[in-house]
Amino acid sequence: MREHRGVSREELKHSAVVTVTVLMVLGLVAAWSVLIPGVMVWDNIVVAVIGSLRLTGPVAAAFAAWVAVRKRRATRGERTIRQALKAPLAILAVVVGSFGATVLVLTLRAVLSEQAGRLLPSGLAMGAAGLTLYVVLGWMLGWAVPYAITPMLAGMATYALFTWIVEGSGWADRLAPAPPEPYDLFQGLSDGAFLDQTIWLLGISAALLLGWAAAVTRQPLALAAAMLAVLTAGTGVARLLSEPDALASAQKIVYSCQEWPITVCVHPGMRGGLTELGSAFTGIAARLSGTPAAFQRVEQRSRLTAGAEDAARGVIPIHVDDLDTGYADRAAAEFVERLSRPCTEPVSAGYRAIVAAWLRGEPLPAGPLVEHQNASAWFSGLSEEQRREWLRMFYADFANCRLSVNHFGGPAYAPRPSPTPLMPVPLMPASPGGMPSSAR
Structure with missing residues (x-):
């Protein structure tokens, strides 16, 4: 050798x-x-x-x-x-x-x-x-x-x-x-x-x-x-x-969109997720119809610019990190989480969780407290149209974490001759980590 x-x-x-x-x-x-x-x-x-x-x-x-x-x-x-x-x-x-x-x-x-x-x-x-x-x-x-x-x-x-x-x-x-x-x-x-x-x-x-x-x-x-x-x-x-940071400025993106039943637009590299995202957000759009948070168009945005989105009326920004299993549910849950301010008291948080679960299309949580169990049972007994009407009446209370036992079958739910007009409640901006900045 x-x-x-x-x-x-x-x-x-x-x-x-x-x-x-x-x-x-x-x-x-x-x-x-x-x-x-x-x-x-x-x-x-x-x-x-x-x-x-x-x-x-x-x-x-x-x-x-x-x-x-x-x-x-x-x-x-x-x-x-x-x-x-x-x-x-x-x-x-x-x-x-x-x-x-x-x-x-x-x-x-x-x-x-x-x-x-x-x-x-x-x-x-x-x-x-x-x-x-x-x-x-x-x-x-x-x-x-x-x-x-x-x-x-x-x-x-x-x-x-x-x-x-x-x-x-x-x-x-x-x-x-x-x-x-x-x-x-x-x-x-x-x-x-x-x-x-x-x-x-x-x-x-x-x-x-x-x-x-x-x-x-x-x-x-x-x-x-x-x-x-x-x-x-x-x-x-x-x-x-x-040179400036290679990631300092965003590129102009030509979205890939699905137009029906609502418009959902994502990065062209994620166009494979349009169908599932459309299915997840169509139900949320129907439930939010008639509220200040109603929307007809969904746009994927960069998480690096979270909190600085300038969306037009009826357009909501979402963040999708990948198309791994459950990506649409994660995006929907993050959006619903931004609809209302975080609740500091456990009782209010339990009522908020019931409405948030319905918006996401998930089973309503009962919770450990009796009042939450009663509220969940009462809300479950409403038809879908009744729930949407309920949300139109009390959206401001939901967004500001003011829900109480009176909203779930109590005097607050009694028909109102002339309900006070709802004031628009902006979405809570998301931090780069994906959760509302005030929740950190």
Whole structure:
């Protein structure tokens, strides 16, 4: 068996095949976990493949460290720059090739269904550049600490480092090879930001690798190239940090709509949810008919702008994060929750819960208190039309959490000769977390 610098060619080939297979499988699993369920938009694919680096990156770093440890033990004498860079560049080819295979599989899946938007090549380039940095860091750790445990430590160290950077606050998270956070369908991914991040990642990777080559070969040319790479990395950082946040401004969205029986409009990447959302909100619209909260049109909005929606009369904004099981019920429950102010007293909250459950189309809760049980039984005995008439009479009391036992069969429900006109009660704005801000 022919030896190559202390590592057999057959061993290198076998390790490369195993690494490509592991990285591809792990990349697909990790990307699949990042994909937003049911969303058909190219940005979703880009964010998923970049997000997969959180797991594939440490594995690539561990592989690079393993090869570096073997090469360091077998290296004797002086070497040229070409000889020094041959092994790490070969590792890069293997790792980036596995990344390309993962992208290809996800792209083929996406092509089979109609995707909204367009694929950003700069986002894919940034993902490949991020893997390059993982490999370079792993190689340098393996060369500096040539022990058997080093590959595992390299994987753990790179995972911890970039997790800490991404989850931290400030500007540093924009430099890490990770998808932008928070990610929202209504916010455009920045092609320019991805390009600047690619320049930074490739620049710092080249600077580290060439600096290592200059140290082991003692060649001034490698050192000069490393200095140029540092300048390139600095340019990328300056451009990246000088630009506004990639998610700062919302894109103009052309909605996909279902016009009957009410108009429901969503992001084109979520058009698969129109039927279920229409079914959920049609019943709510019928029950709210004749009240200040009546509506005829439903529009999906960005959760990042929650609390600042400027909806026209008869139009309600909703938030749909994904099309996973129960998405329509979750959107309907969140909207109904915003119809009234939170109740601070348990008794009032129980009466409010009865009406809210009816609006959502759910079974009426009995509650632990006798008055709530009696109110639920009384409300259950009304016909659907009687309930709607009841809500028209007492909507202001419901919205302001003033319901009491008198509203459920008591004197307050007696026919009124000339009921006081209802004043419009605005919807409570939702906070970015999805619940009314006053409920927090």
